[in-house]
Amino acid sequence: MKTTLTTTALGLVLAAGAAGAQELRFMCYQDGSECAAWGAQMATFEAENPGISVIVDEVPYASIIESLPVQLEVGEGPDLARVTDYGGLARFMLDVRPYVSDADAIEARYGQSLAWARVGDNNADGIYNIVDQLTATGGFANKTLFDQAGVEMPGAGATWAQWAEASRAVRDAVGVDFAMAIDRTGHRFAGPAMSYGAAYFDANGDPILVDDGFRTFAEQFVAWHEDGTLARDVWAGAGGGTYQDAAAEFINANLVMYYSGSWQIGRFGRDIGDAFDWVATGGICGPVACTGMPGGAGIVGFKQTEHPEAVGKLMEFMARDEVQGAVLAQTRNIPANSVLQEQGIAYQDVSDDVKAALTTFAASIPTFADSAYALQGYANNRAIYTSTPARITQAIVGELSLEDALTRLDADIAEAIAQ
Template sequence: MTRRTTFKLITSMVLVMLLIVLTACGNSGTNANSKQTTLDFLWFSDGKEGEVIKEIIKDYEQTNTKVKINLIEVGFKDIQTKLKTMLSGGKPPALSRVTDTGSFANQAVDLTPYVDNADQFEDQFIDSLKPYYVINDKLVAAPMDVTANGLIYNKTLFDKAGVKVPTSPDQVWTWDEYTAALKEVMDKGGARYGMVWDVTPHRWSTLLYQNGGSILTEDGTAAAINSEAGIRSMEQFKQLHQEGIMPESVWLGGENPNNLFRSGTVATHWAGNWMISNYKDITDFEWGVTYMPKGTQRSSVPGGKFLMAFKGSGYEQEAAEFIEYLTSKEVNSKYNQESLFMSPRKDSSVLNYEFGKEMFEIFADELKNSSPLAANDWSRQTIISKISTDLKNNIVEVLSDKATPQEALDRTAKLINEAIGSQ
């Protein structure tokens, strides 16, 4: 072998070795990147919480460098369809923000094995939410925020009429006292109407629970809406319209109750806590939140948004860890405080909101004094979703004198029992 040949051979060997090293380095980088887990997170926003969650995700990724959160944003009205499509197509997201836990419970990861102690984990959250996320003894989700129905009032009109609202739970009006106060604000304060009420069976059912009724029996095996309490609630609701305390234009004509309240001509708005954020820009008059009246008892209707991980994503462990992070005291408090939402955590019922702190505390008190039957009913979304529109239509039938309260609720009960039977 000549010296030139030997030199060429050595050079070739060096080049081969260098290529191997470079390839190894390249493969090492790929392997490092492949170790980063990407979690698809299906999300919708009602307000500013989309920006808040992005900040929280950024903080999480900086601490957990091997995890990347891919936030998939869709409209609220599209979230159910999008999630169902992903699940049926065999490509579930790692996790999603949901309102309807019941419809996806069978596809959800049971978080029980992933938390240190399921009982302690559940005990962090207000009791009334438990039926929403513990289904068939499985921890199928975790609450991210909580909602409540409550009473927003036009302070300017009440002051003009010289009518005082309850300022503590021990001053809560009876329904008779409440309607008398509304009539006085209409007579002396110049209010056109005493109240507007959102056109949803969810909001209407608040009256049902205050009268001691419910949509379903406690065990969920039969309808209970056509009970004496249900009939009384329907009669009472109609009477409010007949006496002109409530405008027919909302439930019968489709007029927006928010716009009516914003006009400054309505004494009270029966709405959800999210309206605090919605109404914060009102400057034409003063407004606030007071306690709802009671029937045989006090009650609101708890609801909220939940976090759910899904089977088959391949990242069940990572999704469960991220859910624990999002529902922890520090992170969940930040999320709800900055989003102007209510925290589902027992230790975060009082937050330092930039606006409406005292108002949120009244909504929180309404939740603490709610009938357990309210969550028991509305957490059963596989049933409620089938009859909700019919219930609304039957309420309208009563208001328009096309059915008696008994007839309307008997029809609703029949539909409920059929829905239960088809489960």
């Protein structure tokens, strides 16, 4: 009898413990050291919240883009994830406003980026995402190559045409392979296209893609591929909507000017070291504007979680100034948190190149066009980002005339939106 009672009591204690323990799975990708940085913060969170444990599952970015949506679609997947596709994942996201103690503080700090997930049927005042890495597209220039070539580097406010001319002059003088390169994605294409006058949305906020501005930049873009100004290897070196960058060429000092984004800063700081001097160019101007594209990775919770309250607590913890500050200092990213933007981040062990680049990119974000923010928050932006390289590349390699490529691009986007 005594044995039975003891066993039953032990069983009840174990069962109660199991019921009380909440394990959160956090699917995380990283450009540099983001997952490791968040992993280090979890000990503090778990100490503050006994009974909640967090497992950080580090995955490649491709898993976030390709596998996560399918998992969520069938009701599976992690409790939280670090994502960039807010529009595409919006319908799976958990509004943690009911579970946070100070929603106003989060709103005050992350208001602009919170809007990116308030799309579709999501609540207009919902808290769905805590952006831990604000990004901006922009250029990087190899200063050493400019110095060697004796060519003056275009300054702040320089135009795309000026950068093209200067980069070609440097390439020809020093004998590297490439003058300029732009990452193969519609996201990177959008900034310069807007600078050339592409609106992307009409006055009612409905998407339009191929307008005069878009067409003008597309013509220039194809022409620069034809005359060798832009590295053909990047856009013509792949098919479909496949993403391709030119970071390796820039790191190997084989490229004069590279248009990518602030997420490359950490990698350049690490891989280039003191091999050569490089600078961030800041916004590059077209005839109409000088905008890049904002963006950023952030942590979101998902509706299918069994522990929404715990997810809310974790996201509020991640949003805290000192926690974000510690993670950003380690990951060398630009804060989305407005308080930290004002205070500045004490980045750890960074070179002068990296520090200057972070400052330049951070300063460029407030100058971006409204349409750039609208596109970033647009639910179907991924369709634009993948269709653009697929069709523009067809014009670059001569499979389609530019006119036909743009017609097809418009049709692709119209179909995607209709879905």
